[in-house]
Amino acid sequence: ADDAEQTIRKTLQSLQLDVPVESVAASPLNGLYEVKLKGGRVLYASADGQFVMQGYLFQIQDGKPVNLTEKAERQAIAKTINGIPAGEMVVYPAVGQAKSHITVFTDTTCPYCHKLHAEVPELNKRGIEVRYVAFPRQGLGSPGDEQLQAVWCSSDRKGALDKMIDGKEIKAAKCANPVSKQFQLGQSIGVNGTPAIVLENGQVIPGYQLLRRWPSWRWPTSNSIASRDLRSWLFSRPVSCRSFNGEFTVKPVKVGICGLGTVGGGTFNVLQRNAEEIARRAGRGIEVAQIAMRSQNPNCQITGTPITADVFEVASNPEIDIVIELIGGYTIARDLVLKAIENGKHVVTANKALIAVHGNEIFAKAREKGVIVAFEAAVAGGIPVIKAIREGLSANRINWVAGIINGTGNFILTEMREKGRAFPDVLAEAQALGYAEADPTFDVEGIDAAHKLTILASIAFGIPLQFDKAYTEGITKLTTADVNYAEALGYRIKHLGVARSTVNGIELRVHPTLIPADRLIANVNGVMNAVMVNGDAAGSTLFYGAGAGMEPTASSVVADLVDVVRAMTSDPENRVPHLAFQPDSLSAHPILPIEACESAYYLRIQAKDHPGVLAQVASILSERGINIESIMQKEVEEHDGLVPMILLTHRVLEQRMNDAITALEALQDVVGNVVRIRVEQLN
Numbered sequence: 001a002d003d004a005e006q007t008i009r010k011t012l013q014s015l016q017l018d019v020p021v022e023s024v025a026a027s028p029l030n031g032l033y034e035v036k037l038k039g040g041r042v043l044y045a046s047a048d049g050q051f052v053m054q055g056y057l058f059q060i061q062d063g064k065p066v067n068l069t070e071k072a073e074r075q076a077i078a079k080t081i082n083g084i085p086a087g088e089m090v091v092y093p094a095v096g097q098a099k100s101h102i103t104v105f106t107d108t109t110c111p112y113c114h115k116l117h118a119e120v121p122e123l124n125k126r127g128i129e130v131r132y133v134a135f136p137r138q139g140l141g142s143p144g145d146e147q148l149q150a151v152w153c154s155s156d157r158k159g160a161l162d163k164m165i166d167g168k169e170i171k172a173a174k175c176a177n178p179v180s181k182q183f184q185l186g187q188s189i190g191v192n193g194t195p196a197i198v199l200e201n202g203q204v205i206p207g208y209q210l211l212r213r214w215p216s217w218r219w220p221t222s223n224s225i226a227s228r229d230l231r232s233w234l235f236s237r238p239v240s241c242r243s244f245n246g247e248f249t250v251k252p253v254k255v256g257i258c259g260l261g262t263v264g265g266g267t268f269n270v271l272q273r274n275a276e277e278i279a280r281r282a283g284r285g286i287e288v289a290q291i292a293m294r295s296q297n298p299n300c301q302i303t304g305t306p307i308t309a310d311v312f313e314v315a316s317n318p319e320i321d322i323v324i325e326l327i328g329g330y331t332i333a334r335d336l337v338l339k340a341i342e343n344g345k346h347v348v349t350a351n352k353a354l355i356a357v358h359g360n361e362i363f364a365k366a367r368e369k370g371v372i373v374a375f376e377a378a379v380a381g382g383i384p385v386i387k388a389i390r391e392g393l394s395a396n397r398i399n400w401v402a403g404i405i406n407g408t409g410n411f412i413l414t415e416m417r418e419k420g421r422a423f424p425d426v427l428a429e430a431q432a433l434g435y436a437e438a439d440p441t442f443d444v445e446g447i448d449a450a451h452k453l454t455i456l457a458s459i460a461f462g463i464p465l466q467f468d469k470a471y472t473e474g475i476t477k478l479t480t481a482d483v484n485y486a487e488a489l490g491y492r493i494k495h496l497g498v499a500r501s502t503v504n505g506i507e508l509r510v511h512p513t514l515i516p517a518d519r520l521i522a523n524v525n526g527v528m529n530a531v532m533v534n535g536d537a538a539g540s541t542l543f544y545g546a547g548a549g550m551e552p553t554a555s556s557v558v559a560d561l562v563d564v565v566r567a568m569t570s571d572p573e574n575r576v577p578h579l580a581f582q583p584d585s586l587s588a589h590p591i592l593p594i595e596a597c598e599s600a601y602y603l604r605i606q607a608k609d610h611p612g613v614l615a616q617v618a619s620i621l622s623e624r625g626i627n628i629e630s631i632m633q634k635e636v637e638e639h640d641g642l643v644p645m646i647l648l649t650h651r652v653l654e655q656r657m658n659d660a661i662t663a664l665e666a667l668q669d670v671v672g673n674v675v676r677i678r679v680e681q682l683n
């Protein structure tokens with residue numbers, strides 16, 4: 001190894017590289033030596049010194065490539081830069097406690113250095129100390145060199161730098177100064193233009209950066225030393241004053257809206273109204289470049305946006321980066337989304353039916369193509385519950401999720417309970433308000449809630465979407481009598497979706513449910529939705545907000561757009577997975593049939609007013625191991641002479657309860673069907 005070191009040093013000396021070799025050591029790649037140059041940069045050479053390489057050396061560690069070159073260079077550059085004595089720099093300290101610092105190679109004749117300088121007070125306010133070092137980009141003896149020496153020779157360097165950048169003349173006697181030393185130091189770490197920013201960790205960022213990108217600065221590797229030859233990499237003449245805009249060209253992202261109904265119209269309006277705020281968040285403007293619609297939406301004023309009647313035109317429009325699917329349904333919507341993905345476009349959708357039924361296929365295709373399919377608006381309208389579970393609760397093993405996840409149904413139940421309004425009348429109002437699905441039976445029969453619950457269960461437990469296995473029961477058979485008896489027992493009836501992880505499998509069920517009236521979720525009324533999530537670390541959390549409607553839903557659609565815009569330039573492998581868990585880590589934990597689910601029950605039995613009926617009922621239940629929690633027996637109802645008997649039971653398997661109900665209905669004194677409503681304590 002010593003021989004190799006000597007040989008390599010000799011070869012490099014013969015090349016007359018002006019940057020001294022600091023060390024030569026064997027690299028992890030057999031036969032390859034790592035040469036560290038003064039300042040921090042790294043080369044590679046063969047043992048006989050006949051081959052010299054510059055470029056990145058990656059080592060595969062735990063299946064992932066680790067850039068050894070960049071790692072070594074950053075460490076060494078950080079050491080070099082952070083070792084410059086403070087007295088040799090012009091320092092603009094952070095306001096208050098410094099969080100970090102940047103070292104900026106500057107030239108007062110460079111306009112982009114002026115731009116950066118204007119942002120220094122804001123950086124300081126954000127806790128970033130700015131340390132200037134001199135880098136006369138056109139070389140020693142250039143006008144920049146003269147100006148920089150004048151600054152460094154001033155008694156008040158900061159004041160002199162500010163003045164110089166302001167175009168004012170400054171006078172300073174010549175003095176011994178570090179300008180040429182800093183110029184050489186800059187070259188030794190690869191600086192060849194101004195401004196050049198070196199982060200605390202040694203990362204060198206060439207060119208002017210937009211302040212708003214701080215602290216997540218990224219720049220493409222194509223800008224790296226890898227694309228240049230060895231000599232030009234080491235000795236490229238520093239002449240440029242530049243703005244770095246390769247990746248940050250602030251062109252708006254173009255989106256196409258498919259379907260301009262309730263949600264499409266809301267999305268268009270929110271994008272127009274809050275355009276500036278949204279662009280500040282996304283980092284780029286979001287421009288609606290095309291709309292596919294069948295008819296005008298009176299709530300929208302469209303001027304200048306191209307319109308088509310064909311949604312597939314949007315999916316094939318080369319200008320469009322993101323397709324927003326808001327037409328609803330499973331058939332055309334599926335074809336549209338798959339087409340958009342095929343064409344490399346990201347997709348935002350509010351379509352829970354589509355995701356619940358075809359999501360597995362859609363996400364697989366999206367993964368293959370490296371695009372994002374975002375669907376926050378598909379569950380609970382304006383509540384960002386997908387993001388909360390997928391990202392905010394990612395530390396937790398989730399035990400259960402329970403939610404009021406259909407706005408129309410909750411609106412109907414609330415109006416019926418509070419105002420005694422008739423079911424069809426309230427449903428018609430929900431439709432007029434734009435809450436209901438195209439086919440409102442989806443709302444009132446629990447299908448829409450089951451779509452949403454399917455999605456929630458997948459992201460909560462890391463299982464594939466399995467809508468066909470969800471148990472669904474609607475609100476159409478609920479009677480005012482049961483609503484009132486529930487109230488008398490201290491409960492409220494809500495149409496609830498429950499997904500629970502048990503040792504045997506996952507319960508996935510939507511049905512009317514008695515909830516203790518003092519729970520927050522029992523008091524979620526009207527079109528509002530609420531989703532409770534119980535995790536092993538966070539405990540129970542509750543997410544509340546408008547579950548349907550034009551702008552609440554648009555809020556989620558636009559939030560997804562912002563997320564997609566932020567993530568679209570990122571490595572697809574490093575994005576948040578569609579279903580929260582990595583696709584190859586989804587679990588095969590089965591969905592339980594309803595008979596294998598467990599819950600407590602409310603039972604209403606209509607019995608003849610004969611002695612001993614209660615004893616018979618109690619014995620049927622106890623024979624099956626079903627514990628009664630409470631019994632309420634009402635007066636004989638005058639018109640039919642029947643006694644309503646209301647029972648609350650402890651938790652029991654549904655199968656066992658089915659068996660008990662069959663036996664109860666077979667009793668001579670029991671008339672008609674036994675009403676059964678499940679009870680959840682949600683604690």
Ligand SMILES: NC(=O)c1ccc[n+]([C@@H]2O[C@H](COP(=O)([O-])OP(=O)(O)OC[C@H]3O[C@@H](n4cnc5c(N)ncnc54)[C@H](O)[C@@H]3O)[C@@H](O)[C@H]2O)c1
Nearest residue numbers: 259260261262263293294326327328350351434548549553
């Ligand atoms: N309304 C809500 O509160 C709400 C909330 C969350 C999610 N969603 C979902 O959002 C989607 C849209 O719902 P909406 O309430 O806006 O429905 P909507 O009926 O008001 O709007 C759908 C629009 O798409 C148009 N359309 C349908 N097929 C089309 C096609 N092939 N080409 C062009 N235009 C077409 C229709 O003409 C209509 O204007 C659905 O998937 C729905 O489940 C709705």
Ligand SMILES: N[C@@H](CCO)C(=O)O
Nearest residue numbers: 406407408435437548
């Ligand atoms: N029809 C749905 C729209 C929101 O998904 C509801 O009423 O909740």
